Amino acid sequence: MSAPAKPRPGLLANRDFTRFWFGETVSLFGVRITALALPLTAVLALDANPGHLGVLWFLTYLPYLFAMPFGVLVDRLAKRPLMIAANLLRGVLIGLVPVLAALDMLSMGVLYAITLGIAFGTVLFEVCWQSYVPVLVSKEDLVAANGRVTASWSAAESAGPGLGGLLVQALTAPFALVANAFSYLVSVWTLWRIKVPEPRPAPSGRRVGWEMRDGFAFVVRQPLLRAIVMSGAVYNFFYVFLEALFVIYAVEVLGFSAGLIGLVLSIGAIGGILGASLAARFVRRFPFGRVYIVADLIGVCGPLLIPLVTGPTVLAVIGVTTGFLVMRAGSAVANTASISLRQAVTPPDMLGRMNAGMRTLMWSPQTLGALAGGYLGTVVGIRAGLFVAGVGCLLSALPLLLSRIPALRELPSVPVVRETRESVPT
Template structure:
């Protein structure tokens, strides 16, 4: 993809609207990713096991709903579904500060809200990953996915810092209002997009057969099969770490909310850089080599997270470096991997492929949050983080041992057919 592709994408008004709305909501999500677990830790005084269970509720719907949602997305227009999902998420996130104000926030109530938000997130995730190829040509997929990934990384950079400050000033529950407003901004942006969607409903087909067709395609397609296995293993370890990190930082490293936000923000610079250079790296070097190197960097970074536990400054440096490397490698591999998935999948299977990948990768990842809470409560928080760090190295093996590192360039749909 040359400079002309980047210029053409820059002048794609519909993608720009989508990108703007997604960027705003991603910033809001990052505030919630810090404020919600801090609400549980500081307001509800949860245990490691409870925090791991709560975190798993956010991703549990991927296990049960992604596949039927994939059929729905392939059958209907995606934009109205995304608008509905974000309207619901705005209301659900806004419910937390309302309950806190009324002194009615409990662990069961928070768990139900997180679960419902997760349902809406599943629908939106399946939709947008299938919607980008509708508003962007295949030649521009890497650049488009790179921009969304860059926005996500930029949000990870600025969002936690803002979130930490908001938690300090407003307390954790009331910082969530920012995310609620950001979802509404995304709704407006999506509403302004005008692209006709070619939808071919198949009401006579059984939903089970359509789901099986999508899953079967993943199993048969060699690149998708490897990406699914490696992604599931990575997400298991990632959720394992997420279940432990906030409570580890608060109770063992003695970090305040502001320092936690700063550490996450600084480490997200790695994601910003990775996403910013992903398209350029793919253009200049062998696709497979770029992907493999990104995996090595991203999957080995977590070894640094539990390495230092002394003075707060040293511990913060180690944690920041670990997350920095993980996010840098993850950003590049996500851009390349997402583009690879979209490139080798027929349009009529895009929703079901995306749903199947999400079910495998995040469904298994959900169990990582539960495992993290259990292991952290049993072995200790720091020991649990070491277990996850070793797990990341194992998770890299399916990619490194596959044919993906040998790819000269991203294959086309025709070239990938077996």
């Protein structure tokens, strides 16, 4: 009789992934502190107006339009040194803000430049980490690993704004950014301690432009990735409607105070923590495609609950909170499944360009979505605009429902990956 097979060690035994996860968790909290402290620095220290803040947010998203060159870089070079460089850049730039403020040398122009530099570092890091996780863990652990990072993101979404508010109140807005600079240094230290060898990509000998074309072609022609891109682009376009209109709706229609708005958003983010924590368990117990689709349908139904209630009542608080809770919980599971599926169907030499192409195609609509949402809210009313956002988010599930994703029982195997790669002409 053969000896029983030893149980496969899971993520708990993977020290390198644990180091990466810890550093990423700390830096994600720093990012959420900056998301509050940087605009407050502009308002409180530089007397910024809404136009200035609009430019800050525009510069935050602008680098996503140029993510593909980063994808080529990630596929050509080792990823860990690039991640270290990206976080060093972000840490130094964030640390400059309190220094310049103390020297009375901070201006809106300088803050614009710092914001743009930080945004480019963020895009590079995000393209890297989603390409680096498959180096650290096996395919069997991809869902669990991505779920942990998603849970950290949700936790930062929940607690980060409150922590940022306390730091701004205690230290003033510019000096609260010191916490974020420190968080990036923690991430650099944890990345430096990772021991797993990373195979260095072989030189392709091809021009950057051709490699960028290959990356976009792979995303568009691979049927599973194409469905994810179409769904994500539609969702992001309409979700920005919600972001553009919700605060005004909460204050003017529902009568929420600023503190209550923060509480509602924080409770809603808890749904993301729960969803991401349970994603791997769901995938082990149920077919992968069914988990992905059901979670996505739950998530896209959440925005429709928000404009259903009106007036400053307890029912309004419960309704809006439930909407965000449902949206975050479903989206966390769906996002974890989406990232894992993208990593599974992409060959290692294409991961950087795939992630960059997905970022560009899915995030670019947000710029137009913010403008369209604000215009629609002005023309048809805030509540009607939120209903349009909810219906649009619901429609984003159609590309997934019409794809082969619902039929997947598990993540595709390596032979499917190779077959898909060979089907893309170069």
